[in-house]
Amino acid sequence: MSRPLLTVVLAAGKGTRMRSALPKVLHQIAGRSMLGHVLALSREVGGDRLAVVVGPGMEAVRKEALAAAPDAAVLVQENQLGTADAVLAARAVIGAHSGDLMVLFADTPLITAATIGKLRAELDRGAQLAVLGFEARDPGSYGRLLTETDGTLTAIREAKDASPTELQVRLCNSGVMAFRVDAPLDVLGRIGNANAKGEYYLTDAVEIVRGQGGRAAVVVCPEDEVLGVNARSELAAAEAIWQRRARAAAMAEGVTLIAPETVWLSFDTVLGRDVTIEPNVFFGPGVTVEDGAEIKANCHIEGAHIGAGARVGPFARLRPGARLGRDVHVGNFVEVKNVALGDGAKANHLSYLGDGSVGAKANIGAGTIFCNYDGFFKHKTEIGEGAFVGSNSALVAPVKIGAGAYIGSGSVITKDVAADALALERSAQEERPGWAAKFRIMMARRKANQSK
Ligand code: UD1
Ligand code: MG
Secondary structure, three states: OOOOEEEEEEEOOOOHHHOOOOOHHHOEEOOEEHHHHHHHHHHHOOOOEEEEEEOOOOHHHHHHHHHHOOOOEEEEOOOOOOHHHHHHOOHHHHHOOOOEEEEEEOOOOOOOHHHHHHHHHHHHOOOOEEEEEEEOOOOOOOOEEEEOOOOOEEEEEOHHHOOHHHHOOOEEEEEEEEEOOOOHHHHHHOOOOOOOOOOOOHHHHHHHHHHOOOOEEEEEOOHHHHOOOOOHHHHHHHHHHHHHHHHHHHHHOOOEEOOHHHEEOOOOOEEOOOOEEOOOEEEOOOOEEOOOOEEOOOEEEOOOEEOOOOEEOOOOEEOOOOEEOOOOEEEEEEEEEEEEEOOOOEEEEEEEEEEEEEOOOOEEOOOOEEEOEOOOOEOOEEEOOOOEEOOOOEEEOOEEEOOOOEEOOOOEEOOOEOOOOEEOOOOOOOOOOOHHHHHHHHHHHHHHHHOO
């Protein structure tokens, strides 16, 4: 594939059916916006130039586009006059490009790079235009791909303009199109708007290219790849498809998912070999899990690194900046945020570890709290290697516990503790021999007198 590739991503639609303050293409699948998915696809297929067409005033969409693809040209389509008009909003970039042109819709986020490769292969075989089609279960309002008996594409008919016979066709247009033509602006410029919607239809390019003696090809892909998202129910359907794919890929790479359909992955989740994940685990963005780690049921994990052989959960919450070394144990009802736990450290029950560090092999007792916030600022708790923090301790940050130190249970620690020391902060225990027995006799008498 020697010809340079320009990709134009159409993201101007308002998406009114989403009923949202957020522009449609910023809605997320697996923790990344639909636009982000499509821009990642463009990067994966190795385009040379990228243009994103947004609607007027869509600053958030522009920002998202530039965050995902800093070198993209972002162009504004002033009025929504149709898909051909949207592509022409990138007129300047298209005019300056010589090579192939690929049009992607930002609301169609599940297409794979392999499928895009098939479209480009059609151009390599001499087609001037290649359209991505699919056999629709319910063709509804999709454009129909009209073909000759030998499969050659003759036209795309929008549902609103189709005859009853044409509406019978189940082969539909995904919207994705690749052009090889030398002068795409010439083709796009010839598209008119004499149709049922009064819009400039990109799909008319097929007949124009054929009129110029060119061949238009169809590549058929599974319907799941070209699901277009216009409403929240379709967003959920796209999420489900994405998750199914990601779980299958993880299992193929050697991850055990006991109940795959209950595990939710993010677009960037990295799972090592022989990782075991029990049911009902949610991964937000930014999680890496190394080989052999075990994540027990009902955990919520985001922005975290989990070292090899570590054990997390059940019911653990790892928040951004949780960095667990090798063989670390983080058990039930433990929340970790912005804390690095050294190899072999353990916090097995009911704790909040926020902002700081825990040395290798340190043991954090049940109910330990890092008091990291004074209402204005966050402070750090630093615990040395092999330290032992007794249950129900409050460590008021900023505070340092030296290596090998012991903290007596129930202490409120406000001052640094030296290595290998014992720190105890609680009142001395008092004991009154025989008190309970006398108390019981006295109370039993009192009750007997009352009931007389
Ligand atoms: C389009 C196709 C149809 C195909 C369907 C697949 C045309 C004429 N029709 O129809 O054949 O089956 O997609 O989903 O191309 N957009 C703009 N500016 C506009 C109009 C649209 O940026 O002026 C963008 C939208 O944001 C969206 C995409 O282009 O991402 C498709 O537009 P939409 O109006 O949804 O087209 P469909 O009627 O679905
Ligand atoms: Mg649409």
